[in-house]
Amino acid sequence: MDFSFTEEQRMLADTVGRYIDQEYTFEARKQTLKHPRESFEQHWTQFAELGLLGVNIPQEYGGLGGEAVESLIVMEAFGRGLVVEPYLATAIGATTLIRQAGSDVQKEAMLTAIIAGNLRIALALHEPDRRYDLSPQSTTASPDGNGFVLNGTKTVVLGGNAEQLILAACTGDKSDDESGVTLFCVPCNAAGFEIEEFPNLDGQRSAEIRLRAVHVPADAVLGEVGKGYPVLERVVDRIVAALCAEAVGAMVRLFEMTIQYLKTRKQFGQPLGSLQALQHRAVELLTLVERSRSMALFAASRANNADPAERRRAVSAAKAFIGRASRRLVKEAIQMHGGIGMTEEMSVSHYARRLLCIDLTLGDAAYHTTRFADNSADAD
Amino acid sequence: MELFENTAEQAFRNEVRRFVDTKLPADLRDKVMNFVRYEKEDFQRWHRIIAARGWAGPNWPKEYGGAGWNAIQRKIFDEECFLGFAPRLIPHVNMICPVLQRYGTQEQKKRFLHRIWPLEDWWCQGYSEPGAGSDLASLKTRAERKGDRYIVNGQKIWTTWAHWADWMFCLARTRFEGRPQAGISFLLIDMKSPGVTVRPIISLDGVHDLNEVFLDNVEVPLENLVGAEHEGWTVAKFLLGHERTDLAGVGVAKRFMRFAKQLTRTVRKHDPLMRHRLATLEIDLLAHEWTVMRVLSSDEAGRDPGPAASTLKISSTELQQDIAELMMEGAGPCAVPYVDAARERGWAGSLPRDKVTNAASANFLDWRKVTIFGGTTEVQKNIVAKSVLGL
Secondary structure: OEOOOOHHHHHHHHHHHHHHHHOOOHHHHHHHHHOHHHHHHHHHHHHHHHOHHHOOOOHHHOOOOOOHHHHHHHHHHHHHHOOOOOHHHHHHHHHHHHHHHOOHHHHHHHHHHHHHOOOOEEEEOEOOOOOOOOOOOOOEEEEEOOEEEEEEEEEEEEOOOOOEEEEEEEOOOOOOOHHHEEEEEEEOOOOOEEEEEEEOOOOOEEEEEEEEEEEEOHHHEEOOOOEHHHHHHHHHHHHHHHHHHHHHHHHHHHHHHHHHHHHHOEEOOEEHHHOHHHHHHHHHHHHHHHHHHHHHHHHHHHOOOOOHHHHHHHHHHHHHHHHHHHHHHHHHHHHHHHHHHHOOOOHHHHHHHHHHHHHHOOOOHHHHHHHHHHOOOOOO | OEOOOOHHHHHHHHHHHHHHHHHOOHHHHHHHHOOOOOOHHHHHHHHHHHHHOOOOOOOOOHHHOOOOOOHHHHHHHHHHHHHOOOOOOOOOHHHHHHHHHHHOOHHHHHHHHHHHOOOOOOEEEEOOEOOEOOOHHHOOOEEEEEOOEEEEEEEEEOOOOHHHOOEEEEEEEOOOOOOHHHHEEEEEEEOOOOOEEEEEEOOOOOOOOEEEEEEEEEEEEHHHEEOOOOEHHHHHHHHHOOOHHHHHOHHHHHHHHHHHHHHHHHHHHHOHHHHHHHHHHHHHHHHHHHHHHHHHHHHHHOOOOOHHHHHHHHHHHHHHHHHHHHHHHHHHHHHOOOOHHHHOOOOOOOOOOOHHHHHHHHHHHHHHHHHOOOOOHHHHHHHHHHHOOOO
């Protein structure tokens, strides 16, 4: 057991940490939210220049060749800075999926475009009324000549509008059969492709998508026809592990701000932090933040595990714990800040928004607690 | 970064597991698995079996006959012993030994150290007093110097296993002015001395572990002073801060989790809420365990373990209590009947259910102690708020 970063990992942490602390300040972020288009391009170019878009891409395609721990390093810093650009969907989700399932041609074309900052890929993981179930039901892909015709609806698309979209569709007989799931990568300007973007509570974007007889060629398939589900689930676990790291970054910052406030805010002639009622709750929050940090590392260390049950258990345990812990932190941080914690101006509410959304993304605490139990051999 | 047990650590785990499997006497394992109370001889037997394997003092350096293990190995040992249903190791051993190793005179080391691990001398801790619980420095037991000895007068309370003890390490006041912490001395008291009276305190689950100890004109030779006179507080603090693995409690939590699974097995089949609660606590256990490992790994590498280290006792004891609570709720209505005698050795009466079910509710009550002893959770939070968060 060794929890220390390697030299390369430390350098990555320094690079991304410096960028977040110096360039991606809370004020700069406010401008991004006001002028999303311009800032978006500017930030995405910076990500590319810093090499962040290639962290999760193999070296043979010009990337850093990082794994889940490298993603953790980037995402923790992004959590601290509340980065709103859809890094997760493209640079972690799509890259992992292409690495695991893509053909050599697809890898060459897509991974190099992603590194250069020229390709953004959104991930359509959900369908209406299916909550967190990854198995597609209403989206179908029927063979059509050399390719397929796609029909269906996707909701709360991760990454919002993008150049391309990765989605799962049913190619089997039964619409909910996990063995009949195929993954596709579709250009968002294809005929019959309708996309509507929505803002999220936290300043990020999502999209609702309708596919009406969208024709795609055979090489739009990622991986093997009918065998997409296990790949999808594995990639989503990797994304969830990254979300855990992002949550930890946001939690650490929110916690620090709250402690700072307790030290400086005076009422009745004394700092709030001198009150035992608040001190004890602050210590409880510290224990939650520290354990969340441990769990993010646990998830990252098991996100590529060969044994699917062990992988699911670790990732779900982390997401569930961090979901619960961050919910408590969000409530307490706002309460301890009092009125100012309720304002748009103060960053507290922005951390609160992102943490709430992370919990609700790809399985909340309750969902992952159940999934953890489902994957424990002695649960029943 | 290597977040899996390496080959050497796995081999060590297997070695310890095999040792516990083969060397732990069946009757001792049987007691632990059935919540039958241990006797002094049980603890002594197990300590001596460990000593015979050459593992006396998992936490001590080799120069004192310890196993010389690193922090991760100690955690593995603790865990495998608990999971193999071995009796716990006597915590006082890990208090008095490091103290004597660090502060003891050559004579004290020679006289006491080799007898501690095999429990040839049983040690008890004379810290708390009726008026000095969490506020330990307000203790009133006095040791007055008279020629070549101290005359000790006072009362200690909550003294675990004082009725089995040969020796007590004791905090007594030797100076009466100045800061309360500044006039305390660390003394070794022979429990057979005239003037020592031990009176039992029966705990809420019917057990006799705790005692009151009265000290009436007890004569203690000056050579039984440890460290400098009036500087016992430094020694006491060293003792409390010494061992993290004990506080971390991963082993005991895992053992409780096994019992919780056993006791909730039936109800979980048709009660999704119970299944959910069990999973929640298993997740909490993982979060605690990984935090412990993060801290131990930093300790081992000589890095600052950060604030997590000071929160381990708080998290660990809360977790243990939560699991003990689930054990009781798993037993459900069957946790209502309680046959205290079934906890004794050799009892062969009849019970409505098994012995674990019988003990589930009493164990819940017994385990309230962990957030009280060794610094209550509230005192721990006061300390962390001040020293770590700077509030």
